[in-house]
Amino acid sequence: MAILKYIGRRLLVLIPVLLGISLAAFLLGRIAPGDPVDDALFRIGIEFPTEEDRAAMRTELGLDKSLPEQYLDWLGKALHGNLGRSYIGNQDIAHELMTRLPITLKVSLVAMLVAVIFGVGGGVLMAACHDTWLDTVLKGLSTLLLSIPGFWLALFLITVFAEWLHLLPTSGLDRGLASLILPAVALSAANVGSTSRFTRGNILSQLGEQYIVVANAKGLSQRAVMVGHAFRNSLVPIITLIGNYFGGILGGSTIIENIFAIPGLGSYVLSAIQNRDYPVIQGYVLITGTTFVLITLAIDLLYLAVNPKIRLQGGEA
Amino acid sequence: MKKKQLLSALLGAVLAMSLAACGGTPTSEETPGATAPSQSSAATVDQTREIAFAASRDQCPGEQDAYYASMSLGVWEPLITKDEHGKPAPALSTEWEHNEDSTVWTFHLREGVTFSNGTQFNADIVLANFDRMKKGPFESSFYGMNIDTIYPGLISYEKTDDYTVVLTLAEGQLLLDYTMVNYGSAIFEPSCFAEDGTFSGFPIGTGPYVVTENVLGQYCVIQRNDNYWGTPGITQTFRFKVIPDAETRYTALRAGEVQGLCDLGAISPSQAAEIDGDPAYNVSVGDSGITHFLNVNGGAFPFNDVRMREGLSLLLDRQTIIDSFYNGYGIPAGGFLSYTSAFYEEQPVQHDPEKGAQLIREVVGDQEVELRFLLPSGDVNRYPYQEEAEYIQALLENIEGTNIKVSIQQMDWGPCKDEMKAGNYNMCLKIQGLPSANPFSLFKGFMHTEGSTNINYGLGYHNDHVDALIEEATTCLDADRLTEIYKELQEISATDFPNIPVLYSQEVVASSSDITGYQATVYGLTGYTQVCWAK
Numbered sequence: 104m105a106i107l108k109y110i111g112r113r114l115l116v117l118i119p120v121l122l123g124i125s126l127a128a129f130l131l132g133r134i135a136p137g138d139p140v141d142d143a144l145f146r147i148g149i150e151f152p153t154e155e156d157r158a159a160m161r162t163e164l165g166l167d168k169s170l171p172e173q174y175l176d177w178l179g180k181a182l183h184g185n186l187g188r189s190y191i192g193n194q195d196i197a198h199e200l201m202t203r204l205p206i207t208l209k210v211s212l213v214a215m216l217v218a219v220i221f222g223v224g225g226g227v228l229m230a231a232c233h234d235t236w237l238d239t240v241l242k243g244l245s246t247l248l249l250s251i252p253g254f255w256l257a258l259f260l261i262t263v264f265a266e267w268l269h270l271l272p273t274s275g276l277d278r279g280l281a282s283l284i285l286p287a288v289a290l291s292a293a294n295v296g297s298t299s300r301f302t303r304g305n306i307l308s309q310l311g312e313q314y315i316v317v318a319n320a321k322g323l324s325q326r327a328v329m330v331g332h333a334f335r336n337s338l339v340p341i342i343t344l345i346g347n348y349f350g351g352i353l354g355g356s357t358i359i360e361n362i363f364a365i366p367g368l369g370s371y372v373l374s375a376i377q378n379r380d381y382p383v384i385q386g387y388v389l390i391t392g393t394t395f396v397l398i399t400l401a402i403d404l405l406y407l408a409v410n411p412k413i414r415l416q417g418g419e420a
Numbered sequence: 421m422k423k424k425q426l427l428s429a430l431l432g433a434v435l436a437m438s439l440a441a442c443g444g445t446p447t448s449e450e451t452p453g454a455t456a457p458s459q460s461s462a463a464t465v466d467q468t469r470e471i472a473f474a475a476s477r478d479q480c481p482g483e484q485d486a487y488y489a490s491m492s493l494g495v496w497e498p499l500i501t502k503d504e505h506g507k508p509a510p511a512l513s514t515e516w517e518h519n520e521d522s523t524v525w526t527f528h529l530r531e532g533v534t535f536s537n538g539t540q541f542n543a544d545i546v547l548a549n550f551d552r553m554k555k556g557p558f559e560s561s562f563y564g565m566n567i568d569t570i571y572p573g574l575i576s577y578e579k580t581d582d583y584t585v586v587l588t589l590a591e592g593q594l595l596l597d598y599t600m601v602n603y604g605s606a607i608f609e610p611s612c613f614a615e616d617g618t619f620s621g622f623p624i625g626t627g628p629y630v631v632t633e634n635v636l637g638q639y640c641v642i643q644r645n646d647n648y649w650g651t652p653g654i655t656q657t658f659r660f661k662v663i664p665d666a667e668t669r670y671t672a673l674r675a676g677e678v679q680g681l682c683d684l685g686a687i688s689p690s691q692a693a694e695i696d697g698d699p700a701y702n703v704s705v706g707d708s709g710i711t712h713f714l715n716v717n718g719g720a721f722p723f724n725d726v727r728m729r730e731g732l733s734l735l736l737d738r739q740t741i742i743d744s745f746y747n748g749y750g751i752p753a754g755g756f757l758s759y760t761s762a763f764y765e766e767q768p769v770q771h772d773p774e775k776g777a778q779l780i781r782e783v784v785g786d787q788e789v790e791l792r793f794l795l796p797s798g799d800v801n802r803y804p805y806q807e808e809a810e811y812i813q814a815l816l817e818n819i820e821g822t823n824i825k826v827s828i829q830q831m832d833w834g835p836c837k838d839e840m841k842a843g844n845y846n847m848c849l850k851i852q853g854l855p856s857a858n859p860f861s862l863f864k865g866f867m868h869t870e871g872s873t874n875i876n877y878g879l880g881y882h883n884d885h886v887d888a889l890i891e892e893a894t895t896c897l898d899a900d901r902l903t904e905i906y907k908e909l910q911e912i913s914a915t916d917f918p919n920i921p922v923l924y925s926q927e928v929v930a931s932s933s934d935i936t937g938y939q940a941t942v943y944g945l946t947g948y949t950q951v952c953w954a955k
Contacts, residue, residue, distance in 0.1 A: 136832075137834020193484045
């Protein structure tokens with residue numbers, strides 16, 4: 104019951120959070136220099152518009168209204184699930200975003216999986232072999248992964264695995280899971296580096312705790328102590344870190360989707376930003392904001408599963 | 421036990437990661453297309469295999485696009501196309517004429533043409549397309565469909581028989597057939613239109629190919645129309661993939677995932693130079709309607725003085741720019757109008773650094789002058805504008821006896837345009853295409869005092885004689901006089917410099933030598949009909 108109340112409260116908090124981010128997205132779009140009117144006119148065959156053409160298009164796009172009016176108009180429609188039509192391409196934004204969201208989520212989740220498996224796994228391995236040559240090598244590798252820019256790594260991976268080895272496709276989604284491997288690795292590389300170092304540090308700090316001494320005194324094997332006690336107790340901050348990464352991965356997918364020709368949310372919003380397609384940018388922020396808040400909620404619920412202390416305090420994370 | 425399995429799984433994953441990172445060298449992979457083309461003729465080669473191309477944008481933008489598909493795919497055809505000189509040429513209309521004041525145009529339609537669904541092409545079809553056009557304007561990522569700009573003052577359209585259509589305009593349009601070229605007179609079978617004039621499914625045209633699959637943002641597939649009225653295509657199926665990133669696109673070609681790169685910016689000059697001469701690839705260079713301009717703020721010191729504009733133009737070694745930064749793909753530009761225009765008049769390309777420096781010295785003297793050089797970031801990603809700007813910066817900063825400082829700034833095109841319009845700049849590199857075969861809108865936009873580009877780019881250009889010529893062209897119904905006006909405007913632009921033409925772009929495309937027949941062409945009727953497997 105306490106957990107349900109907790110979830111209910113978190114969902115209620117979602118409302119002001121989404122209002123806040125939608126307002127921020129709206130204002131940032133309008134404050135940024137640039138005007139979508141000329142692009143919209145160009146796309147309907149008016150390359151050299153007059154001021155009258157511009158005024159007419161501004162009215163058509165609703166840009167002649169005051170900012171509060173524009174925001175409230177948009178918000179009213181958004182509450183009914185209508186995110187409007189894009190200035191460029193005249194697409195139904197809600198439909199377009201919902202078509203692209205699963206693609207971005209798929210790439211992001213595979214990237215998260217890569218980050219968890221290799222980041223946490225690498226961290227456990229480093230902690231288990233700490234201060235050995237393997238630990239040194241893996242620490243160096245994690246630093247390298249942290250330092251390489253994602254876009255550079257993406258191009259490097261494409262060259263090696265697509266052009267030289269012909270193992271994976273350069274781009275697109277037409278080869279199922281194989282199409283997701285390179286984007287996911289490029290997206291998660293830096294997270295693998297930081298997660299592995301963070302996991303290692305956390306586990307090693309747990310090894311000095313009294314309960315580890317007790318576990319050792321009870322005669323448990325080193326592996327049982329490491330995985331059953333030290334690793335489990337270091338999980339909460341690791342889960343927090345990984346949860347935060349998800350936001351980074353969603354944002355980072357913008358560039359990666361463009362490089363790998365993945366028609367997800369990232370590539371869509373990138374072109375919207377270039378064209379000052381305000382309704383698309385606002386819709387994108389709303390959808391990714393909601394997704395991120397829901398993921399954060401899921402992470403909070405995970406705490407309850409892994410940390411009994413949180414349960415004992417009545418579900419307060 | 422479970423804990424043991426978990427640790428084993430994690431260790432296994434880490435081991436797999438290490439093995440992947442240290443993977444061995446491949447032994448049997450060959451670079452696709454590395455072997456020389458076989459001697460088999462197209463007839464004996466299996467042409468039912470799919471050929472894949474990659475482009476930076478969707479070749480089938482879909483139902484909301486005015487044309488659904490790029491004209492180059494050969495899905496639909498226009499009434500009028502253009503010949504190799506950029507002049508109107510017959511397509512679905514075999515001939516046309518107009519009355520003395522160019523207000524009534526009569527088009528004679530091609531007989532015996534059928535759409536891919538078997539419908540006969542005739543005058544009723546053309547009228548239905550005008551009905552649809554009136555519901556617009558319609559957006560497009562190619563050319564917007566706007567009846568008011570393509571057919572200004574259209575009063576009526578009617579048929580006089582099954583194969584003759586007559587258009588009546590409120591005012592004479594001497595060059596109507598130029599504005600109708602290609603996208604200006606696209607024809608579709610009316611049943612593919614939705615109530616609002618957009619498409620209700622795949623487009624149905626009279627072209628040599630039909631769209632059979634389209635996944636927006638990913639790819640589209642076209643199949644040969646075996647009932648095509650003209651010479652049919654050779655290859656059964658083409659797939660056009662969307663790969664926005666130039667590096668990935670290039671790698672897809674090298675990896676053998678696609679057999680060719682197409683559309684605007686298909687391959688960068690440096691990439692083309694890398695594979696040019698490699699027998700595994702073919703690089704084709706064709707005409708382009710794009711001109712690279714150095715726009716200058718003529719409303720403020722120092723470019724408000726024509727000597728400064730001329731001086732800078734004389735300083736530029738255009739051939740060096742092309743050879744050094746564009747890998748030789750380009751033509752030095754002396755005049756305002758692209759060499760692909762039917763009205764192009766060649767203007768001398770002058771490079772005289774001593775005279776250029778002298779003219780600039782006369783304008784700026786030894787006073788300290790700071791020049792703001794803007795580069796639209798979108799164009800910087802497509803063209804070597806940063807290097808080109810640094811070259812121009814070096815030229816200006818090293819003029820003996822002057823004290824010029826140039827600061828280069830990249831910014832999005834939106835804010836860049838705002839800065840230009842407000843006059844907060846001195847120079848900006850930007851491309852300009854040919855929006856129509858009739859260059860009137862270009863002349864008016866850039867050179868008329870009240871021209872929209874003149875104002876929006878902050879060019880500050882004003883010349884009473886130019887204004888008078890453009891106003892005369894607006895109502896001119898004498899073809900010879902109009903040609904003279906366009907010629908004179910080009911001559912004036914080459915000496916008065918409303919902006920400074922740098923180079924005429926060239927279209928560069930590349931393909932694997934596994935296929936043949938793929939050439940860089942400006943939009944034309946042949947499209948991909950000649951493209952086929954070589955082996």
